[in-house]
Amino acid sequence: MGKKKSKHAFLLFFLIGVCLTAGLPASVLGAAKPIVIGGSLPLTGQYAETGQWIERGMRYWAEEVNAKGGLLGRPVEFKIYDDQSEVSKAVTFAEKAITVDKVDLLFGGYPGTAARAVMAVAEKHKYVYVSMGGHMKSFQQGYTYSFGAPPLMGEWWYEGFFQWLATLPANQRPKRAAVYTINNPVGLSLMDSINRWTKKLGIQVVINEKYNAPLADATPLIVKAKQLNCDLLFSNGFFPDGVTTIKAAKALNYNPKAIVQGIGSVIPAWVKELGRDGDYVFSGTSLYNKLNYPGNDKLNAYVKKKYGLDGYPLYFGFGYAWMQTLEQGVRGANSLNQTKIRDWLKTHKVHTIAGPMTFDKNGLPPPINFCTQIIDGKVELIWPKNIRTREPVYPKPAWK
Amino acid sequence: MDPVLVIQSLISGVMMGMVYALLGVGFSLTWGVMHVIHISHAVFGLLGAYFAYTLLTLYGVDPVVSAMVSTPLLFIVACAVYQVLIRPLTKAREMVVASMILTFGLAIILENLLVLVWKADPRLLTPSYASESWIIGPFYLQYPHLIGFALSLVGISSLYVFLKKTTTGMAVRAAWQNQEAARLYGVNLFRISMITFALAVSTAGAGGISLALLYSFEPHSHNLWLIYLFLVVIVGGVGNVIGTALAGLIIGVITGLSMAFLPYQWVNLITFGLLMVFLIFRPHGLFGEVG
Amino acid sequence: MLEIDGLTVAYGKMTALRDVSMAIRADDMVALLGGNGAGKSTLLNTISGLVQPEKGEIRWQGQSLRGLGPDIICSLGIIQVPEGRKLFPAMTVEENLLMGAYLPAARKVRRQSLDWVYSHMPHLAQRRRQRAGSLSGGEQQMVAIGRALMARPRLLMLDEPSLGLSPRASAEVFAIVSNLNREGMTTIIVSQEVQETLSITSYAYVMENGGIALHGPSAALREDPEIKKSYLGL
Numbered sequence: 072m073g074k075k076k077s078k079h080a081f082l083l084f085f086l087i088g089v090c091l092t093a094g095l096p097a098s099v100l101g102a103a104k105p106i107v108i109g110g111s112l113p114l115t116g117q118y119a120e121t122g123q124w125i126e127r128g129m130r131y132w133a134e135e136v137n138a139k140g141g142l143l144g145r146p147v148e149f150k151i152y153d154d155q156s157e158v159s160k161a162v163t164f165a166e167k168a169i170t171v172d173k174v175d176l177l178f179g180g181y182p183g184t185a186a187r188a189v190m191a192v193a194e195k196h197k198y199v200y201v202s203m204g205g206h207m208k209s210f211q212q213g214y215t216y217s218f219g220a221p222p223l224m225g226e227w228w229y230e231g232f233f234q235w236l237a238t239l240p241a242n243q244r245p246k247r248a249a250v251y252t253i254n255n256p257v258g259l260s261l262m263d264s265i266n267r268w269t270k271k272l273g274i275q276v277v278i279n280e281k282y283n284a285p286l287a288d289a290t291p292l293i294v295k296a297k298q299l300n301c302d303l304l305f306s307n308g309f310f311p312d313g314v315t316t317i318k319a320a321k322a323l324n325y326n327p328k329a330i331v332q333g334i335g336s337v338i339p340a341w342v343k344e345l346g347r348d349g350d351y352v353f354s355g356t357s358l359y360n361k362l363n364y365p366g367n368d369k370l371n372a373y374v375k376k377k378y379g380l381d382g383y384p385l386y387f388g389f390g391y392a393w394m395q396t397l398e399q400g401v402r403g404a405n406s407l408n409q410t411k412i413r414d415w416l417k418t419h420k421v422h423t424i425a426g427p428m429t430f431d432k433n434g435l436p437p438p439i440n441f442c443t444q445i446i447d448g449k450v451e452l453i454w455p456k457n458i459r460t461r462e463p464v465y466p467k468p469a470w471k
Numbered sequence: 472m473d474p475v476l477v478i479q480s481l482i483s484g485v486m487m488g489m490v491y492a493l494l495g496v497g498f499s500l501t502w503g504v505m506h507v508i509h510i511s512h513a514v515f516g517l518l519g520a521y522f523a524y525t526l527l528t529l530y531g532v533d534p535v536v537s538a539m540v541s542t543p544l545l546f547i548v549a550c551a552v553y554q555v556l557i558r559p560l561t562k563a564r565e566m567v568v569a570s571m572i573l574t575f576g577l578a579i580i581l582e583n584l585l586v587l588v589w590k591a592d593p594r595l596l597t598p599s600y601a602s603e604s605w606i607i608g609p610f611y612l613q614y615p616h617l618i619g620f621a622l623s624l625v626g627i628s629s630l631y632v633f634l635k636k637t638t639t640g641m642a643v644r645a646a647w648q649n650q651e652a653a654r655l656y657g658v659n660l661f662r663i664s665m666i667t668f669a670l671a672v673s674t675a676g677a678g679g680i681s682l683a684l685l686y687s688f689e690p691h692s693h694n695l696w697l698i699y700l701f702l703v704v705i706v707g708g709v710g711n712v713i714g715t716a717l718a719g720l721i722i723g724v725i726t727g728l729s730m731a732f733l734p735y736q737w738v739n740l741i742t743f744g745l746l747m748v749f750l751i752f753r754p755h756g757l758f759g760e761v762g
Numbered sequence: 763m764l765e766i767d768g769l770t771v772a773y774g775k776m777t778a779l780r781d782v783s784m785a786i787r788a789d790d791m792v793a794l795l796g797g798n799g800a801g802k803s804t805l806l807n808t809i810s811g812l813v814q815p816e817k818g819e820i821r822w823q824g825q826s827l828r829g830l831g832p833d834i835i836c837s838l839g840i841i842q843v844p845e846g847r848k849l850f851p852a853m854t855v856e857e858n859l860l861m862g863a864y865l866p867a868a869r870k871v872r873r874q875s876l877d878w879v880y881s882h883m884p885h886l887a888q889r890r891r892q893r894a895g896s897l898s899g900g901e902q903q904m905v906a907i908g909r910a911l912m913a914r915p916r917l918l919m920l921d922e923p924s925l926g927l928s929p930r931a932s933a934e935v936f937a938i939v940s941n942l943n944r945e946g947m948t949t950i951i952v953s954q955e956v957q958e959t960l961s962i963t964s965y966a967y968v969m970e971n972g973g974i975a976l977h978g979p980s981a982a983l984r985e986d987p988e989i990k991k992s993y994l995g996l
Contacts, residue, residue: 115583117691119591254736282735285686285695287742290483290613291730294476310593314687321602322613344595344687348602470602638864645850645861652848655810656913657836657865 105148109174111164113181116156121386125180126151128390131373142401150174161185165192175407179393182223184256190217199400199412201393206260210433216413218434220396221357221425225260228355231442231454232331233268245303245328249278249296252307261307261333277301286312289319302328310335321348321470328466329353339384342448350445351467357439358388358425359452361460366424392423475609481727486616488723490685493623494678494696495703496630496715497671503710504647504667507557507570511578513693513700515545515672516679520688521589523680524596534596534680538622541676549672553665585690596683619681626674627716634712643667647710705749708756717758763788763948764917769818771808778804780972786950791943793959793980794952796969802952803845806919810842811835837865839916843923847906851895855886858894858905862912879908900931919950936962960984
């Protein structure tokens with residue numbers, strides 16, 4: 072490195088310093104300096120599929136914003152790290168984005184536990200963090216900068232299913248439930264609504280068992296449920312164990328009145344890979360691509376054109392919706408001051424593809440009660456009734 | 472305890488265990504004979520699974536046929552992998568460690584290639600009989616289990632016959648028991664190692680296809696499979712073909728019984744606790760390190 | 763038949779053989795004597811192609827063995843019975859013997875070879891189905907020699923064949939070896955049993971520190987008082 076070069080660098084720094092201290096608007100230096108939005112996503116590893124869809128949703132939002140002249144008159148730009156689906160890396164990258172890259176905004180993301188861990192980092196540095204969170208507990212830690220817009224909330228997941236079940240005549244409802252739950256925070260969060268509602272509806276929980284991943288074999292689970300005449304099956308698991316359970320249910324010709332599959336069935340692979348065997352499974356959601364709120368049609372048209380999909384995948388929508396919320400916070404506050412953005416979001420209504428939302432002191436919207444059922448290979452919204460896309464199929468037809 | 476539940480759990484447990492044994496037998500062989508701990512072994516299993524998946528979804532080819540076709544194909548691929556990557560390792564001072572590091576790298580590269588070609592989405596191998604059963608009285612023999620079991624029996628016994636009855640197989644065993652003596656009587660270690668490695672990898676393909684009949688798979692599934700490989704190999708004895716099969720049976724029985732009698736949270740604790748117990752008290756496995 | 767000329771071998775920085783020369787004629791039975799670490803085993807392993815020399819030449823019937831691997835050298839009929847027997851312990855006696863006839867030429871005649879070996883060592887025939895690792899030391903040595911014979915040797919090199927054996931077993935081994943030599947087998951025998959070895963061989967080389975310290979007809983060496991004292995420890 073020659074002396075000359077370092078002299079130039081020094082001059083450059085000096086000039087920049089002068090400009091900044093003089094308080095000149097950035098545009099004087101040339102084009103508007105972009106707003107950098109940083110953070111990490113699981114682009115490889117276990118949650119790569121999810122992370123990649125979130126990224127696509129976010130990028131679509133940025134495309135749209137930039138086409139309309141940007142945010143606060145500045146273009147937006149992402150600085151995305153790949154945390155390889157590891158919580159510790161997600162935390163490190165969040166720290167790095169805030170303290171080293173000094174990003175203007177933090178983007179949210181990642182299913183489950185990592186979002187929960189990153190929420191603490193965001194709170195420490197007073198950065199607004201709009202993500203799915205890590206279920207109810209993560210929103211009950213007194214954080215003021217975190218928002219779930221919409222959140223992924225296990226505790227609310229079966230709310231819609233049970234609300235619908237309650238509308239059936241009592242003699243048509245299932246009587247005995249078998250509940251198999253993956254032994255992790257996400258799986259266990261589903262128990263909240265099951266406990267509340269089975270009591271309320273007088274459904275007897277005959278089997279209530281937890282299992283650890285990997286689930287080596289689901290045959291014993293199904294044999295037990297079948298022998299104890301359970302006519303309602305809750306398979307509260309992820310994709311691999313969920314699939315193993317459903318395949319065993321079919322192979323052993325187990326036909327309960329309804330099968331509720333909590334987590335695994337919400338990703339597109341469920342329908343694509345299981346085909347007709349994945350039909351009639353109930354689940355919950357906090358976002359749905361056929362919702363009648365502005366933006367959904369546009370997103371659906373985009374993924375149809377770009378990826379050949381009928382309806383945007385859940386996580387594409389999440390990525391987009393979180394950015395929508397953040398965008399409205401920034402515009403509302405008319406500033407990149409994090410505390411101002413937070414305060415605006417706490418006191419105003421935002422409009423997202425998941426519907427209009429207000430946030431309580433924990434950063435949560437009112438409980439979401441969507442219930443979905445897979446019918447003819449399509450995810451249909453069956454509850455709330457007024458926005459239902461199809462009548463539910465109940466009881467479940469026998470396996471073919 | 473209900474006898475139907477116990478027997479049904481045992482049946483599916485044993486069949487599942489045998490499928491892991493098929494994937495594990497080659498892993499055991501490369502470890503025992505070549506002192507190569509082949510971390511990417513299960514990735515080749517995945518390669519078989521994706522191969523079968525593609526043939527099934529595009530052309531409706533039955534996974535059993537794919538297993539037959541993938542075996543010679545993987546054999547050839549593995550010969551090339553051996554020549555390019557593994558053979559130069561023989562100069563390394565710590566063959567076992569060097570091989571682990573190298574094949575760990577290979578696993579990462581191959582996994583990323585799988586993501587590139589087949590995407591990160593989970594896949595299922597679903598031929599028409601994927602969730603059908605053969606019903607005998609109160610018992611259900613699930614076809615995927617049966618097929619995995621049968622492939623496993625065929626795969627493991629052909630490997631056994633090869634090792635016991637052919638001259639090359641005998642040379643493989645000899646090379647493993649005493650390298651220097653084998654060389655003195657004309658065994659070309661590189662050739663024998665290449666054949667061993669290639670055979671191991673080609674059985675991995677069939678093992679991966681059998682596993683894919685039971686479970687969903689994604690490009691990173693091999694990490695999980697690898698844990699089971701260590702399990703069957705440590706229990707069965709490194710390099711011991713029959714031991715691996717018996718280990719598969721035993722692990723199947725233990726899994727089946729613990730699923731029938733214990734809370735499900737304990738099942739993995741029991742199976743992998745077994746691994747710890749073996750590593751501490753019987754590091755040579757139940758049946759010793761014998762071909 | 764075998765000529766060695768100025769052979770030097772090094773393991774890393776350590777020189778194991780320095781400037782070794784010797785000649786073995788057909789039908790000869792040659793003793794290779796010397797203390798531990800004198801380089802006897804290294805010399806045999808270099809001839810067998812397990813170790814490549816730094817300098818020097820080994821010629822087999824006039825043809826250089828330079829750069830040839832152990833499989834080629836084995837196929838030429840230069841067969842070693844390694845020190846410590848180095849059997850395949852988990853294989854049966856018969857499998858061990860058959861491994862001696864692994865290369866194609868020997869494999870073709872392996873049935874005859876097997877009969878020939880069993881006729882020389884009848885009690886191996888009784889133990890053919892037994893695991894080699896389960897045999898006694900003397901029997902294991904017989905298997906090791908039998909395995910070498912299966913390769914149809916033209917030069918048989920035995921490295922410490924009597925090491926660790928009972929006197930009786932040891933005598934048996936020597937009897938078999940000298941019997942083979944009488945039938946025309948060219949033999950090199952490495953041994954610590956100096957008297958015994960010198961009595962059955964015709965010529966002897968004494969090694970020290972990787973070099974040949976002296977050599978001469980076995981009978982002469984047995985009588986030389988100086989040699990008895992300094993090399994043979996008598």
